[in-house]
Amino acid sequence: MQDHATVVITGASSGIGLAAAEQLAARGFRVVLVGRTERRLNAAVDRVRAAGQGREPGWFRADFERLTEVRALAGYLLDTYPHIDVLVNNAGRRVLSHRLTEDGNEATVQANHLGHFLLSGLLRDRLRGGRIINTAVRPAANVRIDPDELNIPAERYRSVPAYQMTKAANILFAMEAARRWPDVLSMSFHPGLVRTNIGDDTALRYFFRYAPFLISPERSAAAMLPLITSPAGDLRNGGFYAGGRLPRLTRRIFTPEIAARLWDASERALA
Template structure:
């Protein structure tokens, strides 16, 4: 019997590549994406990779807590078990934007909503695995538990993105401490050739710069972290490859910050 894998951000890039690999292994995959057309195209690719087996799908925008709650309700209703939750949804916002929920859009989409989704699915994730897509860009930003709405006067797209990715790493480590029955890790997928970025110049870089990692190669790491024997992984670790975990920047391994951020986000997301 195959595993049940939920992949957020599954309609393109690393998430889609990993979903195809999971399907090829015989796993049952549920794709979560924001854009209906891209999601439909991704479903077709994952169906083919799985030899005709139909993947699940759900459209949700992670800049809306209401949509994340609806997604969680759907997953709890339709899936008797979840073996892996791949918290892979994310992106970069070029200009400061506050969501309808009152938070800076990059932080909400990349971290607050994945935190909320994981928390809502927590009981279904017992003895399961949560793999969080972080980034080496975490070195560029430190999350502030007291300023989750950000500051429009000081906004920097890269700093906001880095802070959200540092929060992903802190979350994986704190989840390992609070939920020891769940295997929780984070990883840097590499600088992946994709449609990622904010602004024309950044998007062109991520499409055409030499030396970029393919989504398929990055997806392999996500799949390995999701399927490797539990004994081969370090609980709460941050991975840059299949070797032992890497050491993140000091602010992304601050246990006190991780705990404070957790408590503040739990309050913020209800």
């Protein structure tokens, strides 16, 4: 992908998203930052502007727990950018206890999957010939996903399994988008165990700040950049990348049938 391309990054006010935005701006890309918290987003815009040697980045505040804000974000992007070369669906959240959004969805699945599914669909035509990259995680051996029950009942809700399920959904979304939208290169990406603020509103905040084996957001973002900059022919549509490779995914979950069922279930959840 050539420099000066337009790259939209959600979850860009801190962590991997901000590091990727800075690295892309330094290379001359036109970067659009999306963040949930105005104070952090304003600080991130200043950093990306500096990395781009004064070039003004785009920005928009949106909380993916509110689908009206996701639709407003899509409206801003469609009104502002004639073509979007890359959409990085990076925003993610761990929710400590069961909570429903104002849209009636469990908060983890909406913030991590349904919001990005909606945004990608609304931008689909503007992304023709471009790329979608979903920040996922390497699936745990015990990960479970039931497309017919995206909204886990409160009595069975557990924070970590719910988060793992939504990250599996990010992989399945990329798989099915590759089939349904062949003119968009869709991939998912494992960033590694990164020192970020993803657990700030949960009991995991100390782990993600102080665990000694975590890698920096800058190192993780540098591993993502080849998915943005490499020639399309060097990448696999629908592929899940970890450490620059395509690890084998369990056929218990990551099948075309389950990917298609998840897509249909996601459309029903947003109807």
